[in-house]
Amino acid sequence: MNGGVDLLAAVRTLLGPVGGGPTDVIDPVEAAARVAWSAVVEPGDAVAGALVQGLGAERALASVRAAEDDGPLALVEECADAGVPGAEDPVAFLGTVGSALERWGPRLARCDVSAVVAAAVTTGARLLVPGSAAWPAGVDDLGPHAPVVLWTRCGRAAPGPALAVVGSRANTVAGAEATAEITSAAADAGCTIVSGGAYGIDATAHRVAVAAGTPTTAVLAGGIDQLYPAGNVELLRNVARQGALLAESPPGTRPTRWRFLARNRLIAALGSATVVVEAGARSGALNTAHHAAQLGRPVFAVPGAFSSPASVGCHRLVVEGRAQLVVRPGDPVDAVVGPRRPRGGRHVLHADEPLAPGREDPEVLRVLDALGRRALGEQELAVRSGMSFAEVADALALAELQGLVVHGVGGWTRS
Structure with a gap:
């Protein structure tokens, strides 16, 4: 890994202090290498995680x-030789590593750790790596899907228990009221409120936490400098002052639909329990609930009117045995700070089950995310998406068949 004294000094500065703990035990060279990995791979890359x-x-x-x-x-x-999981079958692992090298290659050639570090310094961010005082231990439960680094803008350390509160972006009045009651109960119990900073239920949970003076954490889908959505910029700044913003992608990384899905696993891992207040049939909140169940975390769903589209997802979670029904606002809080007594209705998925993608083909989704307003060639799309040239070509072919993209003189564009 190339990097001079100035780079390592900047990395040391970014490493702390966060949360009041010592930082001299963190190897800045190893931390800089983790920053490089974060710039090369997309969030949740299990092969990269296993190697690191x-x-x-x-x-x-x-x-x-x-x-x-x-x-x-x-x-x-x-x-x-190192006992990396999967390597005990060298033939299969060779294919896995070969595919990974193909998707990492386009970004490896352009990886500039100094530029990432400089952008973080400009943003006023801090760098968290395993061993940092403020590294959230819950994300380690993600195993090889755990983030290689986390970037944070933190105004107040929150080492206590956390409740993840998620739901629809287009919430109802009843959903907002339920969110406020659950969040208030959690705040009274000393819980940190974790959510995604989006419109709707997420924003309500953050606002109630800010008003209650309790720490709250917003997990971003892009870089730590990408406050999204635009209408919640002031709210997210308040969250940064009173709690923390977290991101795993390097500064400057724009949020995309693929990264929103990957971000949801962090929300689930940070919470000792997850409550879904409102969710449509295809809500991203259901993806968060799925990750929480994979991790063995309690999942709760708030009931709504049977005629409400915003409650369809919650009702399905309960009917399918994936979530417990919220009967009173304190139920999710009890799972976080109260005695861990058996409760009916929770289905825990096997830990080795792969993380579920979105309803679209994940590689098509990543290519569509990478396409901007101007036409792009396959090489640039490989760099933007973190995929190999072959994967990009296959995804573009499928997207073209579905009528999602068109190829012109200047390259590929959305149709």
């Missing part, structure tokens, strides 16, 4: 760069 956890970030990055030139055989052998 098994080999260490710096060693894994050096080995991957070598594999780019010499092929993946030496990397696979190194992983097998």
Whole structure:
């Protein structure tokens, strides 16, 4: 990993202090390598996570760069010697690593850790890595899907229990009232409120927490400098002052639908329990509930009128045994701070079950996210999406068949 004294000094500055803990135990070279990984891979990349956890970030990055030139055989052998999960079957693991190298390659060539660090310094962000005083231990439960770094703008440390509150962007008045009551109960019990900063239920939960003077955390789908949506910028600034903003993508990374889906796993991991207040049939809040169930966290759903489209998702969670019914505002809070007594109606998925993608093909979704207003070639799309050239070509072909993209003289555009 290349980097001079100035880079390492900047990394040390970004590392702390956050949460009042020591930072001299964090190796800045290893932290800088994690920053590089965050710039190369998309959130939740399980192959990258396994390599970083098994080999260490710096060693894994050096080995991957070598594999780019010499092929993946030496990397696979190194992983097998280190006991990296999956490497015990070298033939299958060789294919897995080969595919990963293809999707990482376009960004590896452009990776500039100094630029990422400089952008973070300009933004006033802090860098969290495993071992940092303020690193949230809950995200480690994601295993290889855990973030390699987290960026934060934090006004108040919140080490206590947390409740994730999510729901529809187009909430009803009843949904807002239920959110306010649940959030108030959680605040009274000393819980941090975790949500995604979106319109609707997310925003209501954050606003009630701010008004109650309790810490609240908003997990962003883009970089820590990308306060989105625009209508919630002032709210998110208030969250940063009273609690924390968190992001796993480097500063400057724009939020996309794919990253919103990936972001949901962090919301679920940060909360000791998750409550879905309102959710339509295809709401992203259901994705958060799914991740919470995978992690073995309690999931709750607020009932609504049977005629309300905003409650269809909540009702399905309960009927399918994936969530407990909220009977009173304190029910989710009891699961976080009260005695852990058995409750009916919760279905926990097997820990090894893969994270569920959105309803669209995930690779098509990532290519569509990468397309902007102007036409783009496949090489630029590979860099923007974090996919290999072959994956981009396949996704574009499928998207073209579905009538989602068109190819012109200047490249690909949305249809």
